Amino acid sequence: MKLTTEVSVLPLDWQISHQTEVFTIGSCFAEVLGNQLIDNKFPVLSNPFGTIFNPYSIAKVLTMALDGKYPNEELYTQNSDGIWRHYDFHSSFLGNSQEELADKLLDTLAKVREFLQSTEVLVVTFGTAYVYRYRSNLSLVANCHKTPQSAFVKELLGYEQLQNTWGDLIRRLRTSRKVILTVSPVRHTRDTLSLNQVSKAVLRLLCHRLSEQYKNVSYFPSYEIMMDELRDYRFYKEDLIHPSALAEKLIFQKFSDAYISEESRGTMESWQAVQKMIAHRPFQNQTSSYQTHLQATLEKLNELAEQISVEEEIQNIKEKLGT
Template identity: 50%
Template sequence: MKQLKLTTELNVTPSEWKINHQSNIVTIGSCFADVLGSQLLDNKFPVLNNPFGTVFNPLAIAKLLDLSLDGKPPHAALYHQNTDGIWLHHDFHSSLWSASRVDLEEKLIEKQKQVNQFLRNADVLVITFGTAFAYRHRATNVLVGNCHKVPSDKFVKELLHLDQVIIGLEHLLFKLQSIKRDLRIILTVSPVRHTKDTLPLNQVSKSTLRLVCHRLSEKFKQVDYFPAYEIMVDELRDYRFYKPDLIHPNSVAEEHIFRTFGEAFIDKPALDFMKDWEGIQKMLNHHAQHGFTPSHLALLHTLHGRLSDLADQVDLSDELIEINRRIREFPVNS
């Protein structure tokens, strides 16, 4: 009898180049950029994870990177003080805020400097696009990254045109290429559905983003596409892979997408490390059920040995300090 297939598997072609634990990685974009960056950080890769906070539309992402690379300050007319007296900026996520405009400006400029410096030494930039819908600030007539719950009549919502997005991103890619010729760029479309746009328009938005990624990956040899969106909607075509909001992928889906990402872009020694590291993390999080027993002390010494064996590959100084602390605090007569 022919085996019944219950899912359509997506075959992702491995890239010709690979990420390792010496690769400096920047992630930027939607909340999926946060997820991927956190997964890489958890596996000890050097990552600057979504430094500007969540940014959904591609032109807002391009603007932030462009300003950072040029050393230009944030748009002066886009600062906003909310009803609680908190200062925000319409190009940045609400996690970047201050009690005064001056302090916020200093914070944003410092963040831009950090991104500038990291990008100049980066090996990989991962950009995740969330939506092709954007908001235009009426008073300045510029597209912004965040409305910060300001009344909707202060903005105009618009669907970005394909050519409009491609031109903006091409400008950014040429600039990145001039600064760091060997920088590899991975584009993704977020698997998170923007249902507030309605499902039909969400599909229009995602289709626009997908075509942008396709065109750019065709034109620029340093650009690759990772099909996070396709994995979610085709391979994981079932609501059991979503969180209760039926919008965001759950942890099972996130782990599967990350595993597929690793198989495509991470080299074999790093993948082998990740397998060992998964087991070590379980041991690190283990709590002795029966207190200070000889078997638990033996486990700590085993863990110390495994960490020491891997310490020449990545920085595990914090974990070794913690295990040494646990061993030192172990009662002598246990």
């Protein structure tokens, strides 16, 4: 008896390996996916700008990085504690002066620009189609930084506007660079559940049209997996909004099965087994059995060193062995 509606993920005509550089950007789910890849030893730059929920702002910072442009001077803001932030960037970017913050932003933009020169896969997670417009200069912004709501107007982004924005960006990328789009399974209940569905519908249509229009663009159905295949509140955290650790693991398994090469999936299994060996904690460190365990762990790591970067783990084991 089947107790769930399984969501199929169409395989691609290309696959990710441990030699594939991956860049993730977007909502908090982009960071979740990026960290899962990092934990499995893939070369990844994960959400370097912090959480960005709406597609317009994601495209804006990517274009800023590609063009080497400076952040908009009119969007710096200082709070009552004297801390500076920028409305186009996450609140984790802050400074004691506008100059200090500008330096941090430019460093990150330069780092992203450099990584984008070589990265082969761009994974983008759209969270919401709602955005805030700054009344002062009518700019669409990524973060309000707890500025009084009266300084902004909330609006729903139009599908046509987003398609044009993202079409321009995708055309600027090399056709050899693959783009995986997905809609975040996190529900934005502050918009109300009804309007959250409207927002997700705009995002889903955007992904669909872009994947139809551009051969290097694909769609991964993380939202559908959460809403249909994992349609049960036991797959949510206590807030009933965010997917639980188990749900994140199951969604990543779907991603791996469809997009990661068979050889790299085998390497992932081997690495996960070695991680359990590394995590083993004996009652006494100097017993012969533990030394034998460390030696076996070192041998496994040396075997894996041909496929993934485990230099740090090898050094740690050698230090425990006293070699």
